[in-house]
Amino acid sequence: xCGTGKTTLVKMVLDDPRVRNKYEEPLWVCLYxxxxxDEMDIKIVKEMLAQxxxxxxxxxxxxxxxxxxxxxxxxxxxxxxxxxxxxxKLKGRTYLIVxxxxxxxxxxFNNLYDNNTVRFSQALPKxxxxxxxxxxxxxxxxxKLVNGEKLIHLEPWDDEKMKEFVKRCLEQQGKxxxxxxxxxxxxxxxxxxxxxxxxxxxxGWIEKQIPDKSGSD
Numbered sequence: 001x002c003g004t005g006k007t008t009l010v011k012m013v014l015d016d017p018r019v020r021n022k023y024e025e026p027l028w029v030c031l032y033x034x035x036x037x038d039e040m041d042i043k044i045v046k047e048m049l050a051q052x053x054x055x056x057x058x059x060x061x062x063x064x065x066x067x068x069x070x071x072x073x074x075x076x077x078x079x080x081x082x083x084x085x086x087x088x089k090l091k092g093r094t095y096l097i098v099x100x101x102x103x104x105x106x107x108x109f110n111n112l113y114d115n116n117t118v119r120f121s122q123a124l125p126k127x128x129x130x131x132x133x134x135x136x137x138x139x140x141x142x143x144k145l146v147n148g149e150k151l152i153h154l155e156p157w158d159d160e161k162m163k164e165f166v167k168r169c170l171e172q173q174g175k176x177x178x179x180x181x182x183x184x185x186x187x188x189x190x191x192x193x194x195x196x197x198x199x200x201x202x203x204g205w206i207e208k209q210i211p212d213k214s215g216s217d
Contacts, residue, residue: 032101156194
């Protein structure tokens with residue numbers, strides 16, 4: 001569901017000192033703009049390689065342009081050499097990869113924890129301390145990507161929790177205690193339908209955007 005705070009939660013996790021101390025700089029790939037699973041394969045691999053220092057323009061050229069030892073990479077069908085390249089770049093690193101906003105999943109991306117078939121999972125070195133975080137509105141998509149036992153499903157917040165969050169948002173907007181009335185809190189929470197992202201946005205525009213809950217002017 002949109003607005004439940006998936007991306008915000010991941011950013012909070014990445015900001016935790018325990019995570020920052022354990023992993024290297026995360027590789028963040030935003031996939032909200034992909035409209036089909038056919039676009040995923042090379043886009044994700046190329047984006048990660050670019051974040052790891054490869055020249056994006058050279059990623060469309062022959063493999064020997066990427067290394068001083070071209071025999072280490074072979075131009076295989078379906079750009080499999082890019083997968084090999086990514087594996088070499090991640091090898092020996094405590095990598096942390098975020099695939100944010102995944103809408104689709106094809107066979108090439110199934111079971112990221114498995115390394116027995118030729119697909120994206122082969123680019124991810126196993127048993128070296130690396131980790132992958134996936135966010136998606138589609139439960140069936142994330143189930144295909146990762147172990148189903150590791151899914152965290154974010155439900156819309158209940159009314160009480162939403163009102164507490166709205167109050168904090170108003171305080172962060174610099175509203176005085178006299179301005180943060182219970183009526184205003186109730187009005188914003190009513191229009192957010194349990195979605196914290198909506199509450200965060202509307203709290204800054206309540207005077208202009210939100211009518212009275214009763215519908216009166």
